[in-house]
Amino acid sequence: MSLTLILSQLLNGLQYGVLLFLLAAGLTLVFGIMSFVNLAHGSLYMLGAYFAATTFNLTNSFVLAVLGALVGCLVVGVILERVAVSRLYRRDHLDHVLVTFGMVLFFNEMVQILWGTQPLFLPVPSWLDSTVSILGMTYPSYRIAIIVVGLLVAVGAHWLIHKTRLGMLIRAGSVNPQMVGALGVNIKLLNALLFALGAVLAGLAGAMAGPILSVQSGMGEPVLITTLVVIVIGGIGSVSGAFYAALVVGVADTLGRAFLPTLLREFMARDLANAAGPAIASMLIYVLMAVVLAIRPQGLFVGGKK
Template identity: 65%
Template sequence: MSFALVIIQALNGLQLGVLLFLMAAGLTLVFGIMNFVNLAHGSLYMMGAFFAASIYNYTGSFLLATLLLVPAMLALGLAVEWVALKKLYQRDHLDQVLATFGLILFFNELTRMIWGPSPYYMEVPESLTGTINLLGIAYPVYRFVIITAGLLVALGCYLLVHKTRIGMLIRAGATNRTMVGVLGVNIVLLNSLLFALGAVLAGVAGLLAGPILSVQSGMGEPILILTMVVIVIGGIGSIRGAFYAALIVGVVDTLGRTVLPGLLRSFLERSTADVAGPALASMAIYLLMAFVLAIKPQGLFPVKNT
């Protein structure tokens, strides 16, 4: 395997990692502060992809699609939280799982009714086509933009959480939600804002993924599983943990699918290696999660209770 291929796949893993971070950042705070199991987070990612694709295909402007997507996802997040989830915060996790699983079915059927059962395509913007030279290797401009945008959002999340009053309340809520409420903070409003922020981040992930993946009903469930793995590895409620774990998972998953089949061919028959390689690669992140749980049950970067 060539060095250039390894670098390209590592960058692809980084790109997957930043998308996973956009998904995990909001969801880990919902878990950590609200103690709420939201299986419908992947559906918000799917709706963001459909919204962005529709706006882009109608206007032809990727920038306009980005600008309009943020208030649209903010409104959708607030509406879902207020209509369907607000009364479930005090219920047990089984009720939350059942309710949010129902939302998955609802949104999947809604997208089929509006956009049809076939994939709904969103082209890469013409201004972002072509390649960029990185270390002498040609890499697609749009994928590099995804990496850059994800890192900028990660920086914005860091500044929000660590440098603002709202961030102070978020960190305090992740540590001791009850005490924050006793001190007079409107925990109901904080919950709504957190859920809406998570919806916006998931929608932005859908926007960025739309041009390189087919936008279709049910696209939220596979990435939700990876997002759950990221949260478990990083530590529930930890933005820092979500960031580092997302990059680790993205790189491990992408390089595993590329490198493992080639390694197995060196000591197995090609047909056997071609079957076993992808199977082992798909297991790699779950084996990684199991290893992390065995040595650090709270995740690599748990929220500090100080």
């Protein structure tokens, strides 16, 4: 097991973690402040990938493809919030789950009608289709770009939450939304802004994931489940908690899938180890979530402030 391989897998885990953070950041705010269970968040990620692929095919520009994903998901997010989500804020969480699950089914069928059942492919932009040298090893430039974008979003989110008036209202709303509303803050507008922000971040994640994954119907559900694990571990409503938890989950899942089969070969047959390794790696993050819920249900990274 070489140092180069370990470093490469650590970078893969970091890249996966920042993608999870892009999804988790908006979703944790929607959970924490609006107390809204949005299972359709993964569908916004899927739509972001489709919008990016379509825009790229029309313009042959990756930058415009990302902008198309951001604008498209912003429009979809605003429409969803105004038409359906805003009517559910005072309803039970079970209603949230049922309605947003219906949205998942609707969007999966919609993309098959509009784009067909065959996967779409978004190529890596030519100016990032290369490798960079890191500590004596080469690593794809595009994956480095994903890490950089994720870190920039994390810095921007920290600035928004902790250094602006909107962030102050968001933090106050996550603690006592009734009091914030009583002080004259337009809670409906704040909720709409938060939902739109979450939709934009989900679209950005979909656009960035497009060149390394196939763009297809249903691609949002698996990553949504992992995102929910991230939110529970990091602490519902905490953007910084979502960031740290996303890195933990991303690195743990990636390293587990890469190295557990090798370790298990010492104790069992090769074929069995190759099959059991990824499965055990997938289970580990859920075991971690269960431990966090049992020991620190508010989340590992939630301190005195969010």
